[in-house]
Amino acid sequence: MQIGKQRTATSRISTVSADRVEVRGRDLCRDLMGRLTFTEYFHLLATGREPTEDQRYFLDLLLIAIAEHGMMPTVQAARMTLAADPGSLQGALAAGLLGCGPVLVGTAELCGALLAKAEARIAGGENADAVVRALVKDIREAGGRLPGFGHPVHRPVDPRAERILELADERGVSGTHVALARLMRTIAAEVWGKPLVMNVSMPIAAVLLDLGFLVTMIKAVPLLARAGGILAHLTEERANPIGFAMASAAEAAVIYRDDEKEGGG
Template sequence: MKIGRETIPTTAISTSNADTIVVRGKDLSGELIGRISFTDYFLLLLDGQPPSDTRRRVLDATLVAIAEHGLVPSVQASRMTYAAAPEALQGAVAAGLLGCGSVILGASQAAGELFAEIAEEIDGGKSLEGAVHDVISARRARREAIPGYGHPLHKERDPRVEALFGVAQEAGAEMRYVGIATAVERALPEVVGKELKLNVSAAIPAVLLGAGFPLKALRGVPLLARTAGLIAHLLEESEQPSGFALSYQATRQVEYTGKVPLGFTQEGGSS
């Protein structure tokens, strides 16, 4: 059964023969290995364009900003998986990545789409403030969250926000989306009814879009960065295990609220 028009699979990313591996038109062994950083290579893989200093610096900054964030749920899942199956590093990394969604690491993509929607309204003739107000109000009317704002710990702006904005400006990135992100922050108290400050999940798309990074690939940046963090946690797990301790602590805090058979007594004497 054919879905869509294409019947022959195609790719412009890589090919090879017995002597040469070609990646985006370049000889992997002769032109790339030892001559290009991984950040530049990632950018080249994405769209085949020669990486600019601006794109490199901004992407590097975002990868550093989001690679590590402590024992968040995705990291705990990864470490507990490794504790149960230490022979499967790839499974433990995958367990951590599978826990990355709309709450953890996925908000950057959603925030980028929000900023792109506002930019489209501005291109259609609206003012910055008018476009922000209309888009945010429409989302609130649909009971949709505003991604990239508010943080359980950083009640003022997430400290990574100013750092990323500073790198973007120094690197010569377009600051249009930074302006949009900041305008959304200003509008939230009136539209939402509470003051929600920018967090790193909004700063990442604001600077990356300004550096010409593809909108559809935004979700990949936190995933790529967090993969590095997960590998570090799993190395530590192999040397200083805490996966089972995390599981034990979670079990200790569980309070059973369901029914029990007559005469059943919970451990510790409660019933």
């Protein structure tokens, strides 16, 4: 049984022969190794183009900004997985990355989609203030969370977000999407009736879009970054195991209830 539309299968990323590895039309050993940084190579792999200086600078900056943020649930899952199976570094890494969704780490993708939606309507002739206000109000009235806003620790500002915006302004890359992110912060405070913290996910999405990255690529940046952070924690876990201590603390923190004894249904 054939599933989906049938077509000739092609890939433009890489091919290998006995004496050559070709990546995006370039000789890996003779042209790329020793010349590109990993950040530049990632951009080439993902887009087919070597980055401009600004694209390289900010991709590097954003990878650093989001790589590590303490004992997040993604890190806890990875460390406890390695504690249970010390030989499965890849499994522990996968366990951590599986938790990178729309609540933690993966929020930048939602921010990018929201900014792109706003920009498309504005490009069609609608007023920027009215568009952003309508989008924010729709989310508020539906009882949803505004992507890129709010943080349990960083208040009143997320220092990472502010630094990204500062450097984007300094280097002259702040464009339509950064302006929309700032407008969204202003309007969100009015709609919610209080200031909301713009967290790191919104500037990540805004700067990437202003630099020409596709919305579909945005989530790849925090995923790649967190892979590095998780691997650092797993390296430490092997030298200084705390996975089982975290598991014990989690068990101790949860109270068991017997519904039958307490009259529950």
